[in-house]
Amino acid sequence: MNASNASQSWVVVADDPAVTGLVEVARTVADEVVAVVVGARPVADTVAAGVDRVVWLGEPGAVPLEAFAPQVAELVAAARPVAVVGAATPAGRALLGAVAARTQAPVLGGVRTVSVADGRVVVTHAVMGGIAERTVALEGGPAVLAVEAGAVPAGGATAPVAEVAGAPLDAATVTQVRPKVRAGVDLGAASVVVGVGRGLKAEADLGLIRGLAAAVHGEVACSRPLAEGVEWLPKESYIGISGQHVAPDLYVAVAISGQLQHMVGVRDAKVIVAVNNDKNAPVFGQCDYGVVGDLYQVVPALTAALGGSDD
Amino acid sequence: MDFTLTDEQELLLSSLDELLERECPESYIADLDLHHESATSFRKALHEAGFMSLGFPEEYGGMPCDAVTLVLLAERVCRQGLNNGFGLELLQAMDILEFGSEAQKQEILGLLANGRVPFALGFTEPGAGSDNSAMTTSAVHHDGLVTFNGTNTLITAALQSKYLLVMAKNPDTDDPRKAISMYLVPMDAPGVTTNRLEKILWYTQDSCEIFLDDVTLPEEECLVGVKGNGFKQLMRNFEMERLVIAATCLGQAQCAFDDAAAYAAQRVQFGQPIGNFQLTQLKLTDMAIKLENMRNFVYKTAWMLDRGLPLKSQGALCKRYCAMSGFEVADDALQIFGGVGVTVGARVSRLWRDLRGHRFGGGTDEIMVHIAGRQIVKDHS
Amino acid sequence: MKIVVAYKWAPNPQDLEVRADGTVDEARGKPAVSEYDPVAFELARRLADETGGEVVGLTVGAAAIDTPLARKAALSRGLDRLVLVADDALAGADSTRLAAVLAAAVRAIGGVDLVLAGDSSVDVAEGQVPLTAAAQLGWLGLGRVTAVTPAAEGLSVERDTPAGVAVLAVRTPVVLAATADAVVPRVAGMKDILAAAKKPVEVLALAALDVPAPAVTLATLGTAKPSGGDRRAVLFDGSDPASAASQLVGALRSAGVL
Numbered sequence: 001m002n003a004s005n006a007s008q009s010w011v012v013v014a015d016d017p018a019v020t021g022l023v024e025v026a027r028t029v030a031d032e033v034v035a036v037v038v039g040a041r042p043v044a045d046t047v048a049a050g051v052d053r054v055v056w057l058g059e060p061g062a063v064p065l066e067a068f069a070p071q072v073a074e075l076v077a078a079a080r081p082v083a084v085v086g087a088a089t090p091a092g093r094a095l096l097g098a099v100a101a102r103t104q105a106p107v108l109g110g111v112r113t114v115s116v117a118d119g120r121v122v123v124t125h126a127v128m129g130g131i132a133e134r135t136v137a138l139e140g141g142p143a144v145l146a147v148e149a150g151a152v153p154a155g156g157a158t159a160p161v162a163e164v165a166g167a168p169l170d171a172a173t174v175t176q177v178r179p180k181v182r183a184g185v186d187l188g189a190a191s192v193v194v195g196v197g198r199g200l201k202a203e204a205d206l207g208l209i210r211g212l213a214a215a216v217h218g219e220v221a222c223s224r225p226l227a228e229g230v231e232w233l234p235k236e237s238y239i240g241i242s243g244q245h246v247a248p249d250l251y252v253a254v255a256i257s258g259q260l261q262h263m264v265g266v267r268d269a270k271v272i273v274a275v276n277n278d279k280n281a282p283v284f285g286q287c288d289y290g291v292v293g294d295l296y297q298v299v300p301a302l303t304a305a306l307g308g309s310d311d
Numbered sequence: 312m313d314f315t316l317t318d319e320q321e322l323l324l325s326s327l328d329e330l331l332e333r334e335c336p337e338s339y340i341a342d343l344d345l346h347h348e349s350a351t352s353f354r355k356a357l358h359e360a361g362f363m364s365l366g367f368p369e370e371y372g373g374m375p376c377d378a379v380t381l382v383l384l385a386e387r388v389c390r391q392g393l394n395n396g397f398g399l400e401l402l403q404a405m406d407i408l409e410f411g412s413e414a415q416k417q418e419i420l421g422l423l424a425n426g427r428v429p430f431a432l433g434f435t436e437p438g439a440g441s442d443n444s445a446m447t448t449s450a451v452h453h454d455g456l457v458t459f460n461g462t463n464t465l466i467t468a469a470l471q472s473k474y475l476l477v478m479a480k481n482p483d484t485d486d487p488r489k490a491i492s493m494y495l496v497p498m499d500a501p502g503v504t505t506n507r508l509e510k511i512l513w514y515t516q517d518s519c520e521i522f523l524d525d526v527t528l529p530e531e532e533c534l535v536g537v538k539g540n541g542f543k544q545l546m547r548n549f550e551m552e553r554l555v556i557a558a559t560c561l562g563q564a565q566c567a568f569d570d571a572a573a574y575a576a577q578r579v580q581f582g583q584p585i586g587n588f589q590l591t592q593l594k595l596t597d598m599a600i601k602l603e604n605m606r607n608f609v610y611k612t613a614w615m616l617d618r619g620l621p622l623k624s625q626g627a628l629c630k631r632y633c634a635m636s637g638f639e640v641a642d643d644a645l646q647i648f649g650g651v652g653v654t655v656g657a658r659v660s661r662l663w664r665d666l667r668g669h670r671f672g673g674g675t676d677e678i679m680v681h682i683a684g685r686q687i688v689k690d691h692s
Numbered sequence: 693m694k695i696v697v698a699y700k701w702a703p704n705p706q707d708l709e710v711r712a713d714g715t716v717d718e719a720r721g722k723p724a725v726s727e728y729d730p731v732a733f734e735l736a737r738r739l740a741d742e743t744g745g746e747v748v749g750l751t752v753g754a755a756a757i758d759t760p761l762a763r764k765a766a767l768s769r770g771l772d773r774l775v776l777v778a779d780d781a782l783a784g785a786d787s788t789r790l791a792a793v794l795a796a797a798v799r800a801i802g803g804v805d806l807v808l809a810g811d812s813s814v815d816v817a818e819g820q821v822p823l824t825a826a827a828q829l830g831w832l833g834l835g836r837v838t839a840v841t842p843a844a845e846g847l848s849v850e851r852d853t854p855a856g857v858a859v860l861a862v863r864t865p866v867v868l869a870a871t872a873d874a875v876v877p878r879v880a881g882m883k884d885i886l887a888a889a890k891k892p893v894e895v896l897a898l899a900a901l902d903v904p905a906p907a908v909t910l911a912t913l914g915t916a917k918p919s920g921g922d923r924r925a926v927l928f929d930g931s932d933p934a935s936a937a938s939q940l941v942g943a944l945r946s947a948g949v950l
Contacts, residue, residue, distance in 0.1 A: 101824050101828045132714045132715070133915065138908055146820070273944070305937040319885055374886045
């Protein structure tokens with residue numbers, strides 16, 4: 001049986017300095033946190049503010065991040081940490097996937113809590129798209145965890161950054177990057193979010209939603225069909241199991257039925273309000289307050305009651 | 312008795328469901344109905360997914376298909392709320408694929424591929440509706456040409472079709488069964504004039520009178536199949552056509568029923584949903600019974616066709632029952648909706664209008680009695 | 693070009709029942725080709741048609757994933773043939789195990805240039821398996837792919853990144869996972885559906901595949917319904933919108949969120 005390095009957790013970073021969530025989980029199970037960073041030098045330096053040691057694989061240049069995944073996996077495996085934590089994003093999961101393949105360990109996502117008991121890492125996580133939760137104890141290798149990335153660590157005491165010569169797969173080159181036309185909004189930072197769903201009949205009606213969002217000083221988000229299906233809002237606006245996960249103080253779900261694939265993205269909101277004309281919509285079983293009525297009358301009324309006006 | 316669908320039927324229906332969701336939502340149908348337009352884009356999408364070639368010979372891009380599968384698909388499209396949504400153009404095209412010349416076949420296939428209705432059926436005349444033997448449209452053959460004279464009326468979809476499938480009599484032949492031949496006449500041929508008829512239903516298909524005034528065409532272009540075989544050729548698919556009409560009624564009636572039942576479950580009057588009241592429940596119950604009957608009738612008839620069993624009056628009985636009951640279901644559905652049902656935005660009134668037409672379109676309720684009644688007495692003597 | 697489409701045959705968890713103790717009752721779930729996988733089928737078919745290549749479908753899971761309907765559902769989506777690994781030892785298997793089996797199957801198929809997968813599965817929705825499978829194969833794996841076309845030395849791939857759309861020159865073999873809206877997949881066509889039953893299917897025995905053993909074991913300590921679901925659900929009747937609005941705003945102010 002492999003003895004793991006009980007005092008060390010590794011954090012794998014794929015060019016995104018927002019790591020406080022990863023570090024928090026890593027620290028739960030080990031004293032020392034080492035970060036291996038793929039990406040530009042400034043990312044390695046920023047991450048150094050939150051961890052004990054950074055291993056940086058050098059400037060990637062025109063090599064895609066994923067090409068470094070096998071090297072990351074080798075470095076992690078050699079250290080035999082008790083846990084490996086990465087972001088639950090496509091880039092993070094590419095690194096975690098390589099670690100998983102190298103160590104033949106499962107990747108656990110939807111993590112709710114992590115602890116150590118009897119020398120084993122115990123994880124409670126969501127399964128089957130979020131309809132249920134399971135608590136498991138892992139043995140025989142690292143706990144490989146995909147979690148919410150968190151925020152960029154504040155500056156302060158920084159750890160040493162050791163550069164290691166990058167040895168990526170020689171399989172692809174980035175030849176061009178076409179910048180995004182529409183800038184997304186940082187929903188993760190918003191304290192109030194107003195989400196809209198398929199019950200909205202026309203794109204022009206988004207004005208009503210924006211009016212409400214302005215009145216509550218919040219951001220506009222949506223369920224997946226509005227971003228990917230009809231493209232009324234940018235992809236970064238969609239909240240759901242494979243979209244944004246947000247935890248605002250207040251989430252207002254307008255014309256959203258309450259399917260789990262969406263609601264999983266707002267489960268950590270402090271207060272959830274639903275507006276829907278179908279009193280049997282699942283959303284009413286998952287909210288703190290709800291209004292059963294026609295959004296085209298209720299939303300303007302709410303906006304007015306809050307002291308705002310429609311677009 | 313095994314009523315389960317085959318895997319292929321399940322997959323065809325689920326693919327059709329996807330297609331309907333993308334290409335034929337209620338907003339699309341309502342818009343067509345409002346503007347009296349044809350479902351061209353939806354038919355084109357159906358063609359691209361191969362549904363318009365069901366039952367066609369393989370050399371024309373088709374695959375063999377049984378009657379049960381065809382009516383399953385027709386029912387489903389009509390359940391979306393689209394009148395005459397699927398099936399009839401297919402069957403009509405099959406007539407040409409069976410009897411027509413190569414050039415005629417390619418023409419028809421090309422039109423189907425573009426979502427167009429390939430041709431309208433030009434049979435009904437001012438003096439010959441149910442009594443189609445009273446037809447007088449003439450086709451005189453001379454020097455490799457054919458000259459047509461006559462009048463058709465209440466012809467469906469002729470203004471949006473490239474061709475008219477004309478049944479015309481050779482004035483020199485006495486035996487009516489050998490006098491009638493089938494022809495494809497281009498709607499833009501010199502001598503063809505039309506007069507649009509405004510109706511109160513079937514808005515996605517136009518209706519018109521057609522006047523054939525010395526319309527002259529080369530025989531090899533316009534004659535379909537064998538001269539004198541017109542009636543025989545026409546009858547080839549008529550049982551299937553009746554069945555498709557019955558499936559159309561079934562689908563639309565189901566749509567109206569589902570709308571009405573959902574409305575009854577949520578419309579509150581006197582402090583409770585109207586679905587709690589016995590008179591509403593009575594309507595819904597009897598509507599459900601009729602739908603079950605219609606469904607069993609349609610699928611049993613299709614099953615008989617697939618097994619080559621003689622239908623005798625089965626097709627006529629089925630068509631009569633489904634057209635009449637389908638309308639009754641829609642009528643009760645409209646009553647459940649009350650005033651809301653006749654406002655713009657509620658499709659139940661469109662379903663009610665469109666279903667009403669099937670009680671005379673494709674053979675009247677009364678002609679179905681004429682066909683079945685005679686057969687019943689004959690069988691018992 | 694030999695293209696493998698790795699897809700999942702699974703029910704939508706929305707249709708499943710969760711018992712009070714947190715265990716999941718799959719009885720009412722109707723499995724289907726996972727929601728976003730048709731995008732991968734479409735990309736594969738287009739690429740194969742352009743390069744004169746072959747599309748092989750591949751799926752792995754418990755024994756129940758191999759039914760006539762399941763086979764035809766996949767074969768009706770533009771596949772030339774289908775390969776399956778269906779073994780109850782894979783029931784409830786995690787992403788690493790599934791990826792290991794997929795990788796072993798890809799090796800067994802042999803000569804594969806490209807493995808295409810969808811965005812994420814309908815039931816687990818993590819988007820992990822294709823990336824782990826790439827690592828199991830020792831290949832590069834790229835996610836968020838929005839376009840793939842043949843190029844001089846392999847493929848030209850476009851994919852979404854936070855900075856924008858990146859264009860990459862990629863050498864095969866490679867694993868690509870496409871976004872859910874990379875392309876609008878065609879609906880399964882009539883001819884493909886009716887011809888599906890005649891297309892070749894090969895079932896690979898799990899025991900015969902070269903699959904590395906899992907190193908980490910999971911002991912399940914407990915199951916539960918999702919936590920954080922105890923919300924009060926105070927409802928207001930919106931038929932008088934102004935009154936409902938003022939009541940709601942009052943409640944939110946009392947709760948301190950406004």
